[in-house]
Amino acid sequence: MNDLQNHPYNSLRSGLIWGRWKSGERLIPKILKEEFGCTSSVLREAMLRLSGEGLIIEEKNQGFRAVVHSHETFRQAARLRLLLEREALEYALANGDLNWELQLSAAFQKLFHIEKRLVETGDIDQFASHWALYDWEFHSTFFAVKGSELLLSTYKTVFDTYRMYAVAEFKDHGFAGEITTGEHLAIYNAAVDRDAPACISALEYHLTLFGDANRSTDMLPRRAQTIQRWSDGAKNTASNELLVT
Numbered sequence: 001m002n003d004l005q006n007h008p009y010n011s012l013r014s015g016l017i018w019g020r021w022k023s024g025e026r027l028i029p030k031i032l033k034e035e036f037g038c039t040s041s042v043l044r045e046a047m048l049r050l051s052g053e054g055l056i057i058e059e060k061n062q063g064f065r066a067v068v069h070s071h072e073t074f075r076q077a078a079r080l081r082l083l084l085e086r087e088a089l090e091y092a093l094a095n096g097d098l099n100w101e102l103q104l105s106a107a108f109q110k111l112f113h114i115e116k117r118l119v120e121t122g123d124i125d126q127f128a129s130h131w132a133l134y135d136w137e138f139h140s141t142f143f144a145v146k147g148s149e150l151l152l153s154t155y156k157t158v159f160d161t162y163r164m165y166a167v168a169e170f171k172d173h174g175f176a177g178e179i180t181t182g183e184h185l186a187i188y189n190a191a192v193d194r195d196a197p198a199c200i201s202a203l204e205y206h207l208t209l210f211g212d213a214n215r216s217t218d219m220l221p222r223r224a225q226t227i228q229r230w231s232d233g234a235k236n237t238a239s240n241e242l243l244v245t
Contacts, residue, residue, distance in 0.1 A: 026064070090200070
């Protein structure tokens, strides 16, 4: 598919993830064709692809609508994201080489820097797109070891679905300041140490649903049993790390 055909797909996808169309809102073909400068067939092909990814739904004789957001669907996306990322993480820690470690470190440093700026400024609107990009780069690095290519293609769709619900439902797109920074730091430190149980535990805690005080009591399925042991320490460590310039 050429760039011209991809343009409506990419633009629609980005708009859906970042909340241009609200839960259940109808996508009007006439307006979109004019905006993208494309034919009806190209636009329909883009919408069918997005429907297949679960970002929009097709209704008989009524066209396409943005998917309806719900707590349960978000929880399903979080659970599937956890299953895929946990599998990739275990494989990466067992098989990743020095080049993979360097890639992980570079991704983490970019993420840590932008999260530090977010904590300092509190300006989610200015840094949201950068944070989303570097958050993706960090987490997707666990799929960068040879042998995880198929997992990565599936994970991208799940990750973007998770992000879409987070943008729609949670304050600051789900970024919780030093809490989020501490969670990423715990994942990174355990990964560098090749400590798979601690890394999985940190990931499981990180992907628990957001609720009051940033966490709900409705936990996602876990294999590791050490979440609470490190969580308070991770937040304290992150606070100290943020003081480093």
